[in-house]
Amino acid sequence: xxxxxxxxxxxxxxxxxxxxxxxxxxxxxxGRVQSAxxxxxxDGVDAEGTIRDERDSPVARYHYKRTDDGFEPTSPINVVxxxxxxxxxxxxxxxxxxxxGWVRSLxxxxxxAYDADRDVYVRQQATAAETYYGTSGRRHVRCWQFGxxxxxxxxxxxxxxxxxxxxxxxxxxxxxxxxxxxEGWDVSPQTLNLENAQEPDHDGYATVIHEVEA
Amino acid sequence: MSSDTDTTDGPLAGDxxxxxxxxxxxxxxxxxxxxxxxxxxLWQHPLVGLVPRRTAVTALILGIFxxxxxxxxxxxVVTVDGQSLDTTTGLFDSLSxxxxxxxxxxxxxxxxxxxxxxxxxxxxxxxxxxxxxLGELVTGRYAFGLDWAIALTTSVxxxxxxxxxxxxxxxxxxxxxxxxxDAPDRxxxxxxxxxxxxxxxxxxxxxxPETLPTASLPFALLWLVPMTLVTRYWIARVRTHERTVGxxxxxx
Numbered sequence: 001x002x003x004x005x006x007x008x009x010x011x012x013x014x015x016x017x018x019x020x021x022x023x024x025x026x027x028x029x030x031g032r033v034q035s036a037x038x039x040x041x042x043d044g045v046d047a048e049g050t051i052r053d054e055r056d057s058p059v060a061r062y063h064y065k066r067t068d069d070g071f072e073p074t075s076p077i078n079v080v081x082x083x084x085x086x087x088x089x090x091x092x093x094x095x096x097x098x099x100x101g102w103v104r105s106l107x108x109x110x111x112x113a114y115d116a117d118r119d120v121y122v123r124q125q126a127t128a129a130e131t132y133y134g135t136s137g138r139r140h141v142r143c144w145q146f147g148x149x150x151x152x153x154x155x156x157x158x159x160x161x162x163x164x165x166x167x168x169x170x171x172x173x174x175x176x177x178x179x180x181x182x183e184g185w186d187v188s189p190q191t192l193n194l195e196n197a198q199e200p201d202h203d204g205y206a207t208v209i210h211e212v213e214a
Numbered sequence: 215m216s217s218d219t220d221t222t223d224g225p226l227a228g229d230x231x232x233x234x235x236x237x238x239x240x241x242x243x244x245x246x247x248x249x250x251x252x253x254x255x256l257w258q259h260p261l262v263g264l265v266p267r268r269t270a271v272t273a274l275i276l277g278i279f280x281x282x283x284x285x286x287x288x289x290x291v292v293t294v295d296g297q298s299l300d301t302t303t304g305l306f307d308s309l310s311x312x313x314x315x316x317x318x319x320x321x322x323x324x325x326x327x328x329x330x331x332x333x334x335x336x337x338x339x340x341x342x343x344x345x346x347x348l349g350e351l352v353t354g355r356y357a358f359g360l361d362w363a364i365a366l367t368t369s370v371x372x373x374x375x376x377x378x379x380x381x382x383x384x385x386x387x388x389x390x391x392x393x394x395x396d397a398p399d400r401x402x403x404x405x406x407x408x409x410x411x412x413x414x415x416x417x418x419x420x421x422x423p424e425t426l427p428t429a430s431l432p433f434a435l436l437w438l439v440p441m442t443l444v445t446r447y448w449i450a451r452v453r454t455h456e457r458t459v460g461x462x463x464x465x466x
Binding site: 006007009010013014017018021022023024025027030065066067101103104105106107108109110123130131132133134135136137138139156158159160161162163164167175 | 286287289290298300301304306307310311313314315317318319321322345346349350352353354355356357358359360361362364366398399402403405406407409410413414417418421422424425427429430433
């Protein structure tokens with residue numbers, strides 16, 4: 001059909017094009033979440049896994065948005081990391097997400113958590129999501145480290161229509177449990193009762209992930 | 215046909231367009247229009263857009279988006295007195311909502327609206343990639359996420375659709391391949407573009423099934439647009455070739 005030389009060029013162009021398009025990020029080895037080992041050594045958390053007084057604990061319970069009247073809770077903290085040691089802890093928590101291709105800069109709202117120790121509201125210290133915009137939905141987390149605890153708010157965004165809504169809290173918590181279990185960290189599902197149950201599907205419990213350093 | 219369509223048909227006719235515009239602009243411009251092909255800026259090429267004003271409006275929209283995007287991205291980076299800029303006013307939340315909404319519109323609907331409105335396949339294909347590329351620039355990574363997959367899907371579908379729109383306008387038929395099929399280079403370019411997009415998206419879908427929300431699945435249907443159109447062009451091409459060359463030499 002007279003496509004001989006052109007055909008070869010087209011095949012070459014296809015190869016070059018495919019090579020130039022970015023490759024998908026490497027995917028996490030999702031682990032199986034074992035049952036809780038019951039080990040909870042977080043300040044201010046009692047034997048039942050409940051925080052009696054928020055002012056005594058480094059665990060955040062909500063993230064807040066700033067309003068004209070102060071701060072208003074918007075989403076519940078649902079994953080809490082118990083670190084081996086505080087220095088560099090936040091970055092060690094973010095590393096597995098980054099390795100899974102999550103972006104660390106993204107289009108998102110500014111949210112705050114309450115630092116009981118200093119009695120201030122602190123802007124999100126680290127965030128990550130599967131994509132920059134989440135046009136068709138994405139998993140998205142915001143994190144704060146107070147002391148040797150990282151509090152994470154994890155959710156699945158709905159697609160933008162035109163704004164993001166919350167598709168699920170529970171699915172994000174479940175996915176992250178498997179992701180960190182795959183990293184060899186100790187996952188205790190739904191062990192910390194933060195009494196922050198919220199629509200559409202959050203039961204008020206945070207999954208505690210204990211850091212296991214390699 | 216409306217007068218608007220008549221204007222848009224102008225640049226399509228290729229060489230004849232310069233003579234048409236020559237008659238319209240009058241004798242005084244003969245010298246200037248004689249080598250109009252050399253003088254026509256790239257952005258006025260029919261592959262970019264049919265009506266320069268509409269192309270300019272589209273470029274303006276992309277420019278405004280880039281500006282909003284940049285301000286929003288800076289809000290989380292720039293600090294004033296040790297305070298992140300986006301903590302000083304709630305306006306950054308509104309800005310983020312706008313950026314996400316506009317990016318989503320550009321990615322999901324941009325190529326198709328543009329193709330139907332102003333033809334040009336290269337700009338139609340570029341529109342959804344602009345916001346995603348900007349995001350990649352800020353994140354500093356070069357990896358193929360879901361936003362890429364959707365943008366590349368609408369880019370290929372919209373780009374091929376825009377070629378079809380050009381042909382429909384030129385041929386005056388919804389089956390333009392029946393009228394003229396003599397553009398082997400273009401057909402190959404379309405095929406390469408479609409293949410590259412399909413392979414890249416297919417590779418992502420296979421590699422990252424865990425990152426595919428249900429809301430993204432309907433976009434798979436969009437692949438029917440370039441697949442159908444490219445196939446249809448190929449069938450017409452093969453038929454024309456058989457008619458002109460004959461079956462015996464086609465086998466050789």
